[in-house]
Amino acid sequence: MIKLTNIVKIYKTGDIELRALDGVDLSVDKGEFVAIMGPSGSGKSTAMNILGCLDKASAGEYFLDDLKISEASDNQLAEIRNRKIGFVFQSFNLLPRTSALENVELPMLYSGVGARERKEKALKALSAVGLADRVHHKPNELSGGQQQRVAIARSLVNNPLIIMADEPTGNLDSKSSTEIMSIFQQLNEMGISVILVTHEPDIAKFSKRIVHFKDGLIDSDEIVRNRSIAQGARLNLELTNRVEAAGR
Amino acid sequence: MNFFENIRVAFRGLKSNKLRSALTMLGIIIGVGAVIVMVAIGQGAKASVTNQIQGLGSNLIMVSPGRSNTGGVRGGAGSMSNISMDDVSAIQTNADAVQAVAPVANTQAQVVLGSQNTATQIIGTTPSYAQVRNQPVAMGRFISDKDLKDNAKVAVVGTTVVQDLMGSANANIVGQIIKINRVPFQVIGVLQSKGSSGANNNDDQIIVPLTTAQTRLIGNKSVRTVYVEAKSSDQMNTAYVEIEQILRHRHKLTSSAADDFSITSQTDILSTAEGVTQSLTLLLSGIAAISLLVGGIGIMNIMLVSVTERTREIGIRKAIGAKRRTIMFQFLIEAVVLSALGGLLGILFGFGGSSLLNRFAGMTSQMSASSVVMAFIFSAAIGIIFGVFPAQKASKLDPIEALRYE
Ligand SMILES: Nc1ncnc2c1ncn2[C@@H]1O[C@H](COP(=O)(O)OP(=O)(O)O)[C@@H](O)[C@H]1O
Ligand SMILES: [Mg+2]
Numbered sequence: 001m002i003k004l005t006n007i008v009k010i011y012k013t014g015d016i017e018l019r020a021l022d023g024v025d026l027s028v029d030k031g032e033f034v035a036i037m038g039p040s041g042s043g044k045s046t047a048m049n050i051l052g053c054l055d056k057a058s059a060g061e062y063f064l065d066d067l068k069i070s071e072a073s074d075n076q077l078a079e080i081r082n083r084k085i086g087f088v089f090q091s092f093n094l095l096p097r098t099s100a101l102e103n104v105e106l107p108m109l110y111s112g113v114g115a116r117e118r119k120e121k122a123l124k125a126l127s128a129v130g131l132a133d134r135v136h137h138k139p140n141e142l143s144g145g146q147q148q149r150v151a152i153a154r155s156l157v158n159n160p161l162i163i164m165a166d167e168p169t170g171n172l173d174s175k176s177s178t179e180i181m182s183i184f185q186q187l188n189e190m191g192i193s194v195i196l197v198t199h200e201p202d203i204a205k206f207s208k209r210i211v212h213f214k215d216g217l218i219d220s221d222e223i224v225r226n227r228s229i230a231q232g233a234r235l236n237l238e239l240t241n242r243v244e245a246a247g248r
Numbered sequence: 249m250n251f252f253e254n255i256r257v258a259f260r261g262l263k264s265n266k267l268r269s270a271l272t273m274l275g276i277i278i279g280v281g282a283v284i285v286m287v288a289i290g291q292g293a294k295a296s297v298t299n300q301i302q303g304l305g306s307n308l309i310m311v312s313p314g315r316s317n318t319g320g321v322r323g324g325a326g327s328m329s330n331i332s333m334d335d336v337s338a339i340q341t342n343a344d345a346v347q348a349v350a351p352v353a354n355t356q357a358q359v360v361l362g363s364q365n366t367a368t369q370i371i372g373t374t375p376s377y378a379q380v381r382n383q384p385v386a387m388g389r390f391i392s393d394k395d396l397k398d399n400a401k402v403a404v405v406g407t408t409v410v411q412d413l414m415g416s417a418n419a420n421i422v423g424q425i426i427k428i429n430r431v432p433f434q435v436i437g438v439l440q441s442k443g444s445s446g447a448n449n450n451d452d453q454i455i456v457p458l459t460t461a462q463t464r465l466i467g468n469k470s471v472r473t474v475y476v477e478a479k480s481s482d483q484m485n486t487a488y489v490e491i492e493q494i495l496r497h498r499h500k501l502t503s504s505a506a507d508d509f510s511i512t513s514q515t516d517i518l519s520t521a522e523g524v525t526q527s528l529t530l531l532l533s534g535i536a537a538i539s540l541l542v543g544g545i546g547i548m549n550i551m552l553v554s555v556t557e558r559t560r561e562i563g564i565r566k567a568i569g570a571k572r573r574t575i576m577f578q579f580l581i582e583a584v585v586l587s588a589l590g591g592l593l594g595i596l597f598g599f600g601g602s603s604l605l606n607r608f609a610g611m612t613s614q615m616s617a618s619s620v621v622m623a624f625i626f627s628a629a630i631g632i633i634f635g636v637f638p639a640q641k642a643s644k645l646d647p648i649e650a651l652r653y654e
Contacts, residue, residue, distance in 0.1 A: 049648055052567075054567055054647050054648050055647075055648050074572060075571050075572070075573075078566065078570065078571040078572075079569065079571075081566075081567060081569045082569020083569070087567055087568075089651070093560075093563075093564045093651065094564075095561055095564060095565075097264050098260075106565070106568055107568045107569055109253060110565075110568065110570050110571075110574060111569065112250075115253075158569075
């Protein structure tokens with residue numbers, strides 16, 4: 001489903017060129033759960049931004065769901081971000097002064113879902129992540145774990161193929177982290193692929209595959225042997241047709 | 249994302265910073281309000297000037313002596329008039345496009361009634377003056393042909409004169425004997441009040457028969473002005489040409505000689521006055537438009553600040569799938585909502601302002617629907633013009649950099 005070939009990303013600051021990614025090859029299939037690890041500055045976030053269609057590579061080819069992302073226009077990228085990818089950030093990135101419900105409705109606003117259906121789906125997604133009683137709270141009235149769950153609900157509402165999360169537990173305590181990982185694991189069970197960046201080995205153990213970055217290159221890529229299962233509330237979510245298509 | 253949702257998002261954006269939005273709008277409110285009040289003042293001035301000129305009479309042409317360059321000496325004011333009563337009758341009988349003719353000889357005089365006295369304008373004329381100058385009587389009667397033939401010492405007085413002589417404009421003066429330059433006149437009527445136009449008080453005058461004025465008050469047979477009414481507005485030009493030909497013929501002017509009289513038509517005065525008020529309106533609305541422009545720059549300023557402040561929000565929206573166009577639209581609509589709302593409030597203020605002027609400053613400002621519509625369209629346009637740049641700036645932000653913005 002995802003295929004990166006010889007991806008290079010060069011940052012230019014003044015005269016200095018920095019090769020943040022130096023020829024990365026990576027394939028991720030439907031239904032995978034990948035954790036990206038590696039030391040700070042090794043290019044993890046750069047890779048995630050390219051994978052998430054937020055940024056374009058300087059060179060190399062990127063295919064997502066048979067679309068050639070490396071040659072897509074800005075508008076096409078926006079559409080792909082909107083419909084195929086759910087992005088979860090370390091710093092939550094919810095709109096301030098805006099209720100949880102409206103934050104979750106936002107991606108549907110841009111994909112042209114009608115107001116009634118939008119509200120219905122947003123409420124479902126919020127109750128799936130256990131926030132049915134917090135829908136009218138603003139981000140500053142929610143705890144970090146709750147904010148991240150709103151962000152996950154937001155990433156879900158357009159039925160993405162894949163959820164990408166850059167250090168989603170980086171700002172959370174261990175209990176909230178486990179809850180978040182439990183949600184990811186359950187979403188993965190439902191057929192949604194997950195790629196997340198973390199520097200915590202404990203968090204990485206919840207995934208099925210760990211990719212190590214070092215100096216802009218993939219250093220190691222291995223299957224997780226004794227995978228941890230996160231204990232958390234059951235996700236009460238029915239995903240539509242895309243799940244069946246995902247198989248497995 | 250449809251239009252109404254865009255507007256809803258824009259309103260939310262504006263509501264989240266109410267004070268700032270209100271202050272930004274103030275620029276547009278003042279601008280639009282000023283445009284509307286200024287145009288109303290200009291239009292009001294135009295209407296009242298037009299009204300006054302039309303109040304002179306209808307289809308009016310004025311003939312006066314002067315421009316007599318014969319012999320190289322220009323006849324100054326007060327010099328013996330070269331328009332005779334025979335000229336007047338010639339115009340009356342020979343000009344086909346002429347409806348009525350009223351010759352006038354006028355002078356200043358001291359008027360006494362009992363112990364009261366006043367100085368006023370005495371107009372000696374013929375009965376047709378009432379029609380030609382659109383000057384009906386409110387009480388009593390106007391001078392008659394018989395009065396004219398008899399050199400009757402009768403007078404029709406204006407309301408200001410009544411006020412000055414009797415202490416009240418409503419007092420019954422008809423039948424009283426007043427002394428004009430010591431000559432006793434019987435008051436036979438009171439003129440309907442026309443109000444004053446600028447320095448010129450139409451009610452401060454006394455009308456007497458032309459013959460009486462010439463013999464008793466002025467002492468010569470001169471005619472100062474001849475008021476001519478054309479048969480219709482279409483015939484104004486014909487009447488003008490006829491009068492000119494008749495007078496030139498009677499004054500025996502060679503074809504190369506200049507007129508030794510001058511003819512002014514009401515339409516000339518009207519178009520001159522309209523020209524003046526038009527430039528007044530233009531000047532006033534020009535000043536107001538500048539304030540509107542300043543308001544627009546205020547909007548651009550605030551929108552730029554807003555874009556910078558909301559960089560992260562823009563990043564989030566883009567990361568979630570907002571296209572450039574969508575972001576552009578969001579900020580553009582915010583600017584337009586600001587300016588259009590300011591425009592609407594400005595229109596209300598303009599209404600308020602011009603009715604206050606009418607009530608308390610004695611002005612006759614006139615709101616026109618076109619200026620209201622124009623002001624609204626203009627303010628919305630200002631929102632678009634000054635909103636485009638900040639909106640474009642917002643739409644071009646790179647999502648990654650915008651998200652990293654603190
Ligand atoms: N916008 C940028 N401009 C210049 N250099 C950058 C930029 N973003 C990241 N880098 C550099 O690229 C390298 C990789 O960064 P990043 O992908 O954020 O690392 P990680 O997420 O693995 O810690 C670092 O050396 C970082 O300083
Ligand atoms: Mg990083």
